Amino acid sequence: MRNLETSTEKAPKPKKEKEPVVEWLLAAGHRACSGCGEALGAKLVMDAAGPNTYVATATGCLEVFSTPYPESAWRMPWIHSLFENSAAVASGIEASLIAQGRDKDVNIIAQGGDGGTADIGIGCLSGMLERGHNILYVCYDNEAYMNTGVQRSGLTPFDARTSTSPSGKLSWGNKTNKKDLPAIAAAHHIPYVATATVGYPNDLMAKVKKALSIRGPKYIQVHVPCPLGWIHPSDMTIEVAKLAVLTGLIPIYEMENGVVTKVRKIGKNRRPAEEYLKVQGRFRHLFAKGADAEEELEKIRQIAEANIKRFGLV
Template sequence: MEIETDERFGHEEELFVPGHRACPGCGAALACKLVTEATGPNTIMAMPTGCMEVTSTPFPESAWGISWIHNVFENAAAVAAGVETAYKAFTERGKEEYMDYDDVNFVVMAGDGATFDIGIRSLSGMMERGHDVLYICYDNEAYMNTGIQRSGSTPLGASTTTSPAGRESYGEDVHKKDMPKIAAAHGVEYVATANIAYPEDFQDKIKKALEIEGPKYIQVFTPCPRGWRNDSRNVIKIGKLAVQTAVYPIYEMEDGEITNVKKIKERKPVEEYLKLQGRFKHLFEKEGGEKIIQELQRVADENAEKLGLDK
């Protein structure tokens, strides 16, 4: 296969290659490709157990063209911090011929379950200690690999296997955790949200983050056709609607302050986003579901007002 050189990133290698086992239309797989294009070959990535670990590295194969480390659910940030510390120590001792700290990008790529819930302790520690690591959360809003269980990222009203819609339930009963705000509260210099439906914006944020010394956090929206029960052809459409409805705003925070947001020309009602996903189907069929839709619309309106999203 002939691969054209991407002048934006200065390398021509395909660093996340075809042949992985991800589902058709997998938002997280697209995120992996976009990340490796932006970080380049001089990257060491730690990745915990999850969809992308399972689908991209079935022994003895691997879809990764970078140095890649699998670790358990709870310690990706700690592993990356250890690698970064080792490289830094060798460089300070004049051992650049073995390890050159300044030429390596230290990256974590983890799902929301390993970020919002199981791995939040090691992530907090990595940020607190100030390691030069870029942490990227691919956010598909549930534990997709182990059976579509709810996570701290699952939005209100979504039906999962552990927050199922039923006679007495409208699905998930609490709002999504605000992880970018939690990261910013650690004093992290650069925090951003992104979306695979806006790939250049995502990659520009990765490049910007890598220029900053210290911990960085980017959370990228990655629709999951299997878990969200949507047509795989609609993944990009759903991604754009998340932004256009203000359900999932795209913004940057620097030193705890919002510095840049993606404006919305004509904001759309939240219903347009929800209707494309089977995980919200019950809200349109079950009596009382309209109250959940109204609450989700209220949150979107609040996002728009707080961030100044409307043009």
């Protein structure tokens, strides 16, 4: 086993191209499930932002698994207040740093899960974007309230089974479509909006770095698979995240000043929507024997088709 201490002690060797791996800014020992996409997303975002970062986090899985009292997995100044107000707390941090003259070379990140962003925290998020604070808001979108037992949220996709939108004789799961939150953020005329996924980690880190180099409010939505709520094996996290992109169900793009400037093209790698749905237990009812699910599958195919048309993914 090599860890940080031993690998830096053996440094006197002539320098190779790559430095030894050092510890990440999100420390190990946190209580995320094995294979957690959100933990992976947070780890990548924090390392892209660097140690000079203030972080405000909404209630949710991310807050609960990273800070069981008296421990904390964060290696930077970090605060949690309530479910709805991570954006407002971050606004206060920014205002205070400006008043103290300490706002140079400092990043401020507000973050939350999809529930804390799209449903409960959307008021505070909207206020933060509207007032023009120099803050990056990161939404970890695992498509339901995973921490409290997989209840549906505004970002749960169509026909997904959750504990409050169960599938059965009278229901195909979640009746509503995924809320278009990046478009809502962009409607505040902010300089930078992007979607990313843990399936493409380098793309995610590059987007965080780019966002932090821009002044003003920024919004990034990171698609993070949840093995517990989506019901897939823990080693499939990256694969499921990639399939979501390749089927066209999760478009990956960048918007600057309200205009889509960059899109991750799928091209020839496009996969049918069923491939993404089949690997997840939350869509299993669409493939059950004897179920008349073809109509529902067609609706999901239409969603993918609409995304592909809208962003020109192929």
